[in-house]
Amino acid sequence: MADLHSVYLGLRLRNPLIISSSGLTDQVSKIKKLEECGAGAVVLKSLFEEQILHEAGKMMDQTDYPGAEDYLKVYARNHSVSEYLRLIEDAKKETRIPVIASINCVSTSEWIDFARNIEQAGADALELNIFYLPLQTGKSSADYEAIYLDLASRVKETISIPLAVKLGQHFTHPAGMVEKLYHRGIKGVVLFNRFYEPDIDLEHMHFKAADVFSTPSELSHTLRWVGIISSLVEKIDVAASTGVHTSEGVLKMILAGAKAVMMCSAIYKNGPEYIRKVISEVNQWLDKNNIKRIEELRGRLSYGSLENPAAYERAQFMKYFSALH
Numbered sequence: 050m051a052d053l054h055s056v057y058l059g060l061r062l063r064n065p066l067i068i069s070s071s072g073l074t075d076q077v078s079k080i081k082k083l084e085e086c087g088a089g090a091v092v093l094k095s096l097f098e099e100q101i102l103h104e105a106g107k108m109m110d111q112t113d114y115p116g117a118e119d120y121l122k123v124y125a126r127n128h129s130v131s132e133y134l135r136l137i138e139d140a141k142k143e144t145r146i147p148v149i150a151s152i153n154c155v156s157t158s159e160w161i162d163f164a165r166n167i168e169q170a171g172a173d174a175l176e177l178n179i180f181y182l183p184l185q186t187g188k189s190s191a192d193y194e195a196i197y198l199d200l201a202s203r204v205k206e207t208i209s210i211p212l213a214v215k216l217g218q219h220f221t222h223p224a225g226m227v228e229k230l231y232h233r234g235i236k237g238v239v240l241f242n243r244f245y246e247p248d249i250d251l252e253h254m255h256f257k258a259a260d261v262f263s264t265p266s267e268l269s270h271t272l273r274w275v276g277i278i279s280s281l282v283e284k285i286d287v288a289a290s291t292g293v294h295t296s297e298g299v300l301k302m303i304l305a306g307a308k309a310v311m312m313c314s315a316i317y318k319n320g321p322e323y324i325r326k327v328i329s330e331v332n333q334w335l336d337k338n339n340i341k342r343i344e345e346l347r348g349r350l351s352y353g354s355l356e357n358p359a360a361y362e363r364a365q366f367m368k369y370f371s372a373l374h
């Protein structure tokens with residue numbers, strides 16, 4: 050069996066598979082089960098501070114976008130700060146895998162103090178799940194990006210455990226954004242968060258939630274940016290998230306340059322025991338290819354390692370059209 054040890058955010062993981070921030074990680078009993086089934090680490094369910102919710106409410110009052118408010122409310126339910134801190138303490142006491150806490154941020158308000166409490170409770174690292182809906186047409190993209198950067202800097206000033214920022218998929222210049230985060234002391238980025246999205250029920254003509262789970266077809270978008278950003282901003286750790294449903298997905302992300310690979314939807318759908326299958330298949334594949342350490346694989350097919358990196362850059366279908374006609 051190959052050595053699967055990986056280092057992410059300076060934390061030593063027994064394997065690179067991390068269970069993403071979600072309802073899968075909101076109780077110690079669940080975290081213990083994930084550890085027993087072989088998870089390399091967990092990111093706890095995000096903490097949504099009251100202030101954030103309040104501000105989100107105000108933000109939503111000015112818009113006609115009820116979906117986003119519902120999303121925040123669902124996340125916030127039953128998660129008071131003290132409960133959250135207890136979850137960190139208990140998870141640290143009762144498991145041995147790294148425990149990464151997560152805060153959902155929408156503004157630079159007093160909640161930053163909670164980051165200090167999270168550090169004191171013993172979290173090994175903190176992931177910032179930043180969600181900011183750009184609704185003010187008078188503002189520029191740079192104005193919105195400045196909010197992310199300011200948040201990251203302020204938390205970095207507050208605590209000394211490693212910090213990761215979990216980004217959404219829709220930045221104009223993701224690599225530039227990650228480079229800026231790196232210069233603010235951020236150790237890792239999670240590419241990408243997959244937010245609640247709206248849908249419309251045509252039969253009853255009302256607004257509803259789109260499918261909350263990803264599909265394996267979403268892997269490609271993640272793969273492109275993991276490959277590119279792990280090459281262009283080499284010093285930051287990249288964790289892949291969204292669309293990884295199988296052991297093949299894990300291996301592809303490592304080949305593209307990911308330090309860690311996160312899974313959420315696949316575990317919701319298949320249960321925690323599925324982790325054993327994924328890890329065992331990763332091992333089988335490495336054995337079959339005579340690879341002794343997963344580290345040997347990392348970044349072998351990243352943007353920077355390819356002789357012809359155009360494969361990562363290609364976005365238009367011209368070639369396919371000519372082949373199909």
Ligand SMILES: Cc1cc2nc3c(=O)[nH]c(=O)nc-3n(C[C@H](O)[C@H](O)[C@H](O)COP(=O)(O)O)c2cc1C
Nearest residue numbers: 069070071094095178242243263291292312313314
């Ligand atoms: C039910 C559910 C709850 C989630 N809660 C959170 C959360 O609290 N914080 C967060 O950063 N991401 C949250 N996410 C997003 C996941 O962590 C993950 O980034 C996303 O589902 C994409 O990964 P996947 O393709 O493996 O599902 C949630 C996702 C789901 C499906």
